[in-house]
Amino acid sequence: MFPLRVGRRFVCTGLMLAPATARAQPNDARFTAWLQGVRAEAVRSGVDGATADAALGSVQQIPKVLELAHNQPEFKMTFERYLELVVSPERVSRGRVLLKENRALVERIAGPAGIPPSLVVALWGIESKYGERLGDFEVVPALATLAFNGFRASFFRAQLIAALKIVSQGHIGLHQMKGSWAGAMGQCQFIPTTFLLYAADGDGDGRYDIWTSKADVFASTVNYLHRAGWRPGLAWGQEVEGSAVAAKGERIVRPAGQGGPAYRTTHNFRVILRWNQSDFFALAVGLLSDRIAAA
Numbered sequence: 171m172f173p174l175r176v177g178r179r180f181v182c183t184g185l186m187l188a189p190a191t192a193r194a195q196p197n198d199a200r201f202t203a204w205l206q207g208v209r210a211e212a213v214r215s216g217v218d219g220a221t222a223d224a225a226l227g228s229v230q231q232i233p234k235v236l237e238l239a240h241n242q243p244e245f246k247m248t249f250e251r252y253l254e255l256v257v258s259p260e261r262v263s264r265g266r267v268l269l270k271e272n273r274a275l276v277e278r279i280a281g282p283a284g285i286p287p288s289l290v291v292a293l294w295g296i297e298s299k300y301g302e303r304l305g306d307f308e309v310v311p312a313l314a315t316l317a318f319n320g321f322r323a324s325f326f327r328a329q330l331i332a333a334l335k336i337v338s339q340g341h342i343g344l345h346q347m348k349g350s351w352a353g354a355m356g357q358c359q360f361i362p363t364t365f366l367l368y369a370a371d372g373d374g375d376g377r378y379d380i381w382t383s384k385a386d387v388f389a390s391t392v393n394y395l396h397r398a399g400w401r402p403g404l405a406w407g408q409e410v411e412g413s414a415v416a417a418k419g420e421r422i423v424r425p426a427g428q429g430g431p432a433y434r435t436t437h438n439f440r441v442i443l444r445w446n447q448s449d450f451f452a453l454a455v456g457l458l459s460d461r462i463a464a465a
Contacts, residue, residue: 201231204318208327212334221338231315235307238351239321249425249450256296256454257461265295265462272384279372279388283395284402288463290391292455293445294357301357304381305350309333309362313353329353332362341369341378348381356380357387358394368394398444399437406442406456407435425449 209222247255269276269291276287294300310333317326333353337344349355353362358380360369369378372389379386407423412432416422423433433453442452 201318205229205314208314208317208330212331215331215335217331217334217338221344222334225310225334225337225344226314229311229314231318232307232311232351235312235315235351236319236321239316249430249453252450253454253457257458261295261299262458262461264300265291265458266465268294268300269462269465272388275372275385276388279385280392283392283400285392285395285400286459286463289395289406289455289459290388291462292459293391294387295458296451296455297359298357301384301387304356305348305354307349307351308345309347309349309353309355310337310344312349312351313362316352326353329362332366336362336365341365342381346381357384358391360390364394365390368397394445395441398441400441401437404436404438406438406452406459407433410434423449423453425453 205226209226212222212226213219265288269287272291273287276290280287280290291300298304310330313326313330313333317323317330333347336342337347347355350359354360355362355365360380365378365380368390369380370386370389370393371378372385372387373383375383377383377386378390380390407420410422410432412424412429414422414432414434416434420434420436423435423439424430425433435452439452439456442455443449445455446452
């Protein structure tokens with residue numbers, strides 16, 4: 171899901187906008203001509219012609235996508251309130267149950283990279299509420315709508331080409347590739363270019379199915395963190411007294427400003443920030459992971 175604004179930074183929290191019915195509108199000549207240009211670019215980049223024709227030959231714009239793009243709500247909330255919503259008792263208890271149910275699988279995938287299983291489960295919980303909220307828009311028409319209408323056009327055109335590559339490579343069917351209005355996909359909410367860089371096969375079937383395969387979701391999450399530089403055996407951080415001083419290689423994060431809680435964070439906190447550049451988000455991931463593991 172496209173990030174929600176909290177304070178001065180962006181966070182993707184699992185606090186998704188309510189699902190909306192995606193209604194298409196008839197194409198005009200300009201859109202048809204634009205799609206032909208996209209097709210040519212996609213084929214040059216390695217997408218097979220049959221996939222490009224199937225995906226773009228009948229694609230239509232989705233007015234609801236533009237409505238959401240131009241009317242993003244701005245959420246201003248305190249860090250305390252943010253944690254109440256994102257690291258809720260229900261999310262913690264559900265995470266503990268799911269970690270117990272999936273421990274063997276998560277440990278098989280996360281163990282070799284030295285990544286705590288609880289951290290993998292925490293990201294899963296925050297991004298898609300443990301696989302319950304994946305988005306209900308078909309990704310190709312959603313991205314085509316955004317790119318054609320000039321909403322961060324170059325960025326979303328690149329995402330559209332990447333989405334076509336994903337279908338062409340056989341990871342997911344065209345109409346099964348669903349996501350948010352902005353193209354965040356699957357249970358780990360990867361955008362298409364992130365998928366191409368970091369998605370991984372956890373169940374050995376040769377596909378990267380972050381929509382329905384928990385093994386692939388966990389493997390993709392672990393692959394991202396590993397390649398982002400996760401250091402095994404190093405905690406992400408911990409809450410400290412407000413007067414605490416950072417040691418070498420650490421930094422003190424005060425998400426609520428002076429007088430609020432303070433956290434001494436490490437290199438691995440900065441790795442989590444690679445996933446989403448928000449102190450709120452990264453702290454929530456670390457705290458949820460700790461509370462899940464505490465069971």
